[in-house]
Amino acid sequence: MDAIITAQQWASVSDGERPPTLLDVRYRPGGPPGLPQYEAGHLPGAVYVDLESALAAPAGPKGRxxxxxxxxxxxxxxxxxxxxxxxxxxxxxxxxxxxxRAWWMLRWAGHPDVRVLDGGLAAWTASGGRLTPEVPPVTEGDFVPAPGxxxxxxxxxxxxxxxxxxxLDARAGERYRGEVEPLDAVAGHIPGAVSAPTTDNVTADGCFLPAGELAARFAGLGASDGVEVGVYCGSGVSAAHEVLALAIAGIPASLYVGSWSEWSSDPARPVATGPQPG
Structure with missing residues (x-):
């Protein structure tokens, strides 16, 4: 099953008699909620989902x-x-x-068919797709999570x-190296982790690299046959994007949801700095 769908593909399937359920999950780390932007204009048929309240619990010892x-x-x-x-x-x-993050949550909770619109809203509008402020009527769904x-x-x-x-550490390289830490109390990375910034998985327009290029990238980082792969980031959001990139490349990977925000909150856990795994 494909994990992503292009804007052109969405334009085709959204005109069908029973198109997929479309979720708008706008979110900016530390920024305002995405609901006002959704209300100003979204893809026709999209329903807004708030990451902070629907896709995460309140911040605490388990991370942000x-x-x-x-x-x-x-x-x-x-x-x-x-x-x-x-x-x-x-x-x-x-x-x-x-x-x-929404893709990972739904897949982890047992939904069998979830895809991410490659390039998001920007790709949709660049392809000529229209936006609307009209909030669609919603028929209550029946999805019950079955985690695992x-x-x-x-x-x-x-x-x-x-x-x-x-x-793999999906954060920016300077955070991995411990040069800066804008969000958490301690700078650095989990000892043994390899730097793999999420931003290197996409092109300049925000669309994923082709599967073969992603596979080559991860192979260069050590994802060879038989090697178990996991990903973390700051708080389990951008790491989900890396898990998605790995899935496109045909590589299964685990997600450490607590990520650095959980790890660094425990002073008993070791911290490595610098460009090497440590």
């Missing part, structure tokens, strides 16, 4: 974007019209991180994977 309660997530998806037996497409208006369909790491699992397999 820990997993939401299953009941909370399921209720939000049903309100948005998500059905288990009907495909879902998600998009945002940024780097694709929020859309990837995708692999998940906790802090101890991430530490172990960094030793026995390949743990």
């Amino acid at each position: 974007h820990p997993l939401p309660d299953d009941a909370v997530f399921g209720a939000a998806m049903r309100r948005a019209g998500v059905r288990f037996d009907h495909p879902v497409v998600v998009y945002d208006d940024g780097l694709g991180w929020a859309a990837a 369909a995708l692999p998940l790491l906790d802090a101890d699992g991430a530490a172990e994977l960094a030793r026995r397999g390949l743990l």
